[in-house]
Amino acid sequence: MILQEEFKKSGYKDILVGNIASEYGINLEDLFDLEQKPKELLCIFISEQRDDLFFLLDGDLMEINTLCDRWDDRIRVFMIINGKAEMIHKLKYNVVQLIVYSKEILDKSREGNLLISRKILIKGDMTDKNQIVIDDEEVIELPFHMIPTDAFAPDTEQMKRLSQLLPEDEGLLALMEKKRKRVNRKEREGVLDKSFEVQDYEQIKEWLKR
Numbered sequence: 001m002i003l004q005e006e007f008k009k010s011g012y013k014d015i016l017v018g019n020i021a022s023e024y025g026i027n028l029e030d031l032f033d034l035e036q037k038p039k040e041l042l043c044i045f046i047s048e049q050r051d052d053l054f055f056l057l058d059g060d061l062m063e064i065n066t067l068c069d070r071w072d073d074r075i076r077v078f079m080i081i082n083g084k085a086e087m088i089h090k091l092k093y094n095v096v097q098l099i100v101y102s103k104e105i106l107d108k109s110r111e112g113n114l115l116i117s118r119k120i121l122i123k124g125d126m127t128d129k130n131q132i133v134i135d136d137e138e139v140i141e142l143p144f145h146m147i148p149t150d151a152f153a154p155d156t157e158q159m160k161r162l163s164q165l166l167p168e169d170e171g172l173l174a175l176m177e178k179k180r181k182r183v184n185r186k187e188r189e190g191v192l193d194k195s196f197e198v199q200d201y202e203q204i205k206e207w208l209k210r
Helices: 003-009 064-081 086-091 156-165 170-176 198-209
Strands: 041-046 053-058 095-101 118-123 186-188 191-193
Touching (some): 003 041, 053 064
Parallel strands (some): 053 095
Antiparallel strands (some): 041 053
16 A cells, blocks of 8 residues: 555644645744755654654665654754644654665664654565555554554454354254253262263264264
8 A cells, every 4th residue: 555645544744745735834944944845754644633743754865763763852842943843742752763674674673762752664565765665554543544444344254164064954043053952961989970962972973973
């Protein structure tokens, strides 16, 4: 699936596009020089409720710790400059660095670092950075991602197979229901005998032969 589309489907907008930043009362100049947008910055998504801010970053362009530290510094300055703005109070504890990488990363320990911003590292195909392709296993890392309800739907094919395992004989079905018929429990010479009646045993035996 396309990462950017997942944001849009959840009501997020990229404030790097057009005048969206101004509409949300955000001055991008407090984050970077508008004439020299950082190459690693791909998008900045803000939620419809204006209480989440995701910095989508290219994790292939520099070492992860350097990238995280650099953007924590930028975000900290941004928060200080706009500290009195009402919107910043809503965003203050909900800023995320979403770092996408295409190569293997051995150390993902920065995900546990919540200083200034939360960090999430996911793997994706960045052949086209405007349409980053990610697997289902990665998309569940997104805090706003909702698992489709059909993912919990019963497997009809498996249910059909299970039903075929049940005996068709109504008498045998009744025998298998504990509430309607119980196994005999008799104690013989100190040993508990849990055997079926002979006719019940024969029914079960015939069914198992099929």
